[in-house]
Amino acid sequence: MSSAAGAESGSAGPGDSAAGGLLKLFEAHRLTPTQRRIAHCLVRRAADAPFLSSVEVAELAGVSQPSVTRFAVALGFDGYPALRRYLREVPAPAAPEAPGGKPGGNEYQQAVQAEIENLKHLAAALADPGPVVRAGALLARSRPLPVLGLRAAGAQARGFAYFAAKVHPDVRLLDEGGTMLADRIDAAVRAGASALLCFALPRHPREVVEALARARGAGLTVVTVADSAFAPVAAHSDLLLPAAVGTGLAFDTACGPMLLGRALLEAMCDELPDAQARLEEFDTQAAARGLFVE
Known part of the structure; x- marks a missing residue:
């Protein structure tokens, strides 16, 4: 996954840092297309993600509430509440940077950069x-x-x-x-x-x-x-x-x-x-x- 757009100003804000933490979590697992849709939603709402209920995430992502629960389990948590606690308690690392020290750009740019690395x-x-x-x-x-x-x-x-x-x-x-x-x-x-x-x-x-x-x-x-x-x-x-x-x-x-x-x-x-x-x-x-x- 990659962070949402918003890094064009040249400095990363709180939302960008939160997105970076989510990216590290998601990229360590192989997710289904439905689960990636949920992950994209959480990356876009990175600042709010630790406070969203599973029902709210489901509505934002356009999926079912059980899909959100399965998503959390796929990441290694007992359920969505455990994932939300993790997002609240673990400090997010800085957003990934592109060559030259600038923020990594939007999700499409980061997908291209990931393919370049591949x-x-x-x-x-x-x-x-x-x-x-x-x-x-x-x-x-x-x-x-x-x-x-x-x-x-x-x-x-x-x-x-x-x-x-x-x-x-x-x-x-x-x-x-x-x-x-x-x-x-x-x-x-x-x-x-x-x-x-x-x-x-x-x-x-x-x-x-x-x-x-x-x-x-x-x-x-x-x-x-x-x-x-x-x-x-x-x-x-x-x-x-x-x-x-x-x-x-x-x-x-x-x-x-x-x-x-x-x-x-x-x-x-x-x-x-x-x-x-x-x-x-x-x-x-x-x-x-x-x-x-x-």
């Missing part, structure tokens, strides 16, 4: 390119190449599959769950697949865990891009590449996993001898068809 961590991890290079080789050799991503991870899987299909001869996107998912994995194995690429982001669907267990049981090597090395899919992955997601807004942001997926594409292209020829052929056809507006 990308810095990813850049540091990629100082050792070995895991990505190995993953690229595994994906390049698999014919066909199934690419799995459900729910929140569906966009990442579709983006990877769209570009991969320009250089890989047989990419099969698996972005829909249900009873057909296992059938499509089995069909890929029968067609000769040797590896499966999975994008797994929170909240992690049970179907993805089950699908990876089936894929490994069928002999596929599973390469997974996930938000953490401790994600539920880790136990069913042969090679897991972590890239943190941003949690500062009501819904996660996934710049890190997207960029890591593009790095995997690059590594896969390096292993496909005809990748450049395929790209040039596509460009020629696209020009002939007037496919793009330049």
